[in-house]
Amino acid sequence: MADSASDERPEPEKGAVSSPAVPKEGGLRGWLQVVGTHFILFNIWGLAFAFGSFQSFYVLEFLPSVSTSAISWVGTIQSWLLIIGGLVAGPLFDLGYYRSMMVAGSFLSVFGIMMLSLATEYYQILLSQGICAGLGFGLLYIPAITLVSRSFVRKRALALGISTAGAPLGGVIYTLVFEQLLPRVGFPWTVRIIGFVMLALFVSSGLMLLWNSEDTGQLPAASGRSRTRRRLFDISALKDVPFWTFTAANFFMYMGYMTPFYYMPIFAETKLHTTRSLGLYILIISQASSIVGRVVTTAVAHYFGAMIPWIFSGVASGVLCLAWISTDTLAKFILFSAFYGGISGALVPLPPSVFPHICPDPTSLGAWLGMAQSITSFATLIGAPIAGALADLGAGGSDDLTFLNVQLFCGAMMLSGSALVLGLWWVLRRFRGKRGFL
Incomplete structure (x- = not known):
């Protein structure tokens, strides 16, 4: 969304406050943001793509008395919140609250997965993996993509291609982790290890995404009012x-x-x-x-x-x-x-x-x-x-x-x-x- 919208901007009206100059394309800061966004999509879309492994375990072993349709709601609610969260996350980014969303989204995502490790009932899985983690994912997706889009023009397709490749790669890695660890350490510790990996990647991505961004004028100030109404x-x-x-x-x-x-x-x-x-x-x-x-x-x-x-x-x-x-x-x-x-x-x-x-x-x-x-x-x-x-x-x-x-x-x-x-x-x-x- 941010990629397409950022290519064509209306001319500013006379007397309006001008937006900050577009920062120099790419550079160390821009490519660090590509890697940071890759890590974020690795976490959020990777777990969404890996839900098939959770679904199989829930249906056949963990919750055999719960219908297949009911268990599917866990994964689909998570993916739905990830996508529709952009309606809130986009305007909050324009208002300058990216740091807050980065912290809140990372916390909710990791907290939801850690609570999943304690779950024994269907409703607990739905609340932790479906709703809590899904809300966290929704706060992170669109703002991360937007940052990369603002850092590149000529190489934007390449930068976004590398960033979004984190989604299927995360699905592969998290599915492998789940499959290899489940028979060795059991479901609770398998999920906790996934949570610790997510935490490490979120911390790393936060440092890379926010490094030098405000100095270049790339992040709007959290003034409570956007320069342009969206x-x-x-x-x-x-x-x-x-x-x-x-x-x-x-x-x-x-x-x-x-x-x-x-x-x-x-x-x-x-x-x-x-x-x-x-x-x-x-x-x-x-x-x-x-x-x-x-x-x-x-x-x-x-x-x-x-x-x-x-x-x-x-x-x-x-x-x-x-x-x-x-x-x-x-x-x-x-x-x-x-x-x-x-x-x-x-x-x-x-x-x-x-x-x-x-x-x-x-x-x-x-x-x-x-x-x-x-x-x-x-x-x-x-x-x-x-x-x-x-x-x-x-x-x-x-x-x-x-x-x-x-x-x-x-x-x-x-x-x-x-x-x-x-x-x-x-x-x-x-x-x-x-x-x-x-």
Whole structure:
């Protein structure tokens, strides 16, 4: 959001207080902020991507009496709070409260994970891992990305690419940590060790993100009043056809996007009769391939526009979810997991690249994108629980889930979203006069 919005700024009115000069691009300070943001995304999105390992443990061992759908709410609430927290964190950043958010977000995140180590009941897991950690994540995500965006112009794509690579990398590492430590030290100490790793990375990232930032004028002073007012809600967007087409397309895609990552380990254990370790390693393969997929598809988008790779990734991901139905051997399932992770990973960075074509007023870009992402966040919230409820239909227990319902649900949602992206292409030509590949 901050990346797109920062490219085009309105001219300051006469007599208005001018914003501080843009600091020198990159340099030691800028690249330290890239590393710091990489660490933050490693923690917050890494744990979100690694939730499949927690889900498998909760469903099959820790809380077998709790429904699959109910357990899915823990991960989806955490991810939803991470995304929608930007509506609060963005304006607080503009008001100069980044230091406070860094401290509060880090504390809530680590506190939530540490409290998870003491949890024995479902509601305790929901409160600690879902709500407390999710609130902390939401205070950290958008401000960290914004700092990197303000430090770079020509190399912004590279800087943000390195920063956001921390998300799938964190998913791989935290899944490995969970899988390796759980049988050795048990659930409580496994979670505590994860909490200590998070604390170390948050402290390091805080030092790197804030070093010399105020001296360069990069952080606004906490004066209680922003230099420029930021709109959170623009009612004109609700009357705009391209806005709603984009939002609906993204909503349907996100209904299905995260769900396979939650259910891959459970499918491997219950349907293919693998060990718990092998099930988690398959999830790791999928997450690792996501790193490669993001790099390749964003490189293609650089030369040919974002619309074509976005449509391709959506259609291919939906087809792969349907192909998941035929994965009756371990080799087929590993191939599915690797391809799904690599192709679906592009569905995160590509939509924001298209959004500047949606918003007709560059000064409203942040408000429009914030509104679109807020609506989409509800798809992240309800997608996996709906799939979990479908999996429980006709099932005799956690070892006999109906995965056909999950596979059909994910495929239908992602193919529906892809069809809406095709419609968006026509809508942009009709209402915005856009031509070419965008």
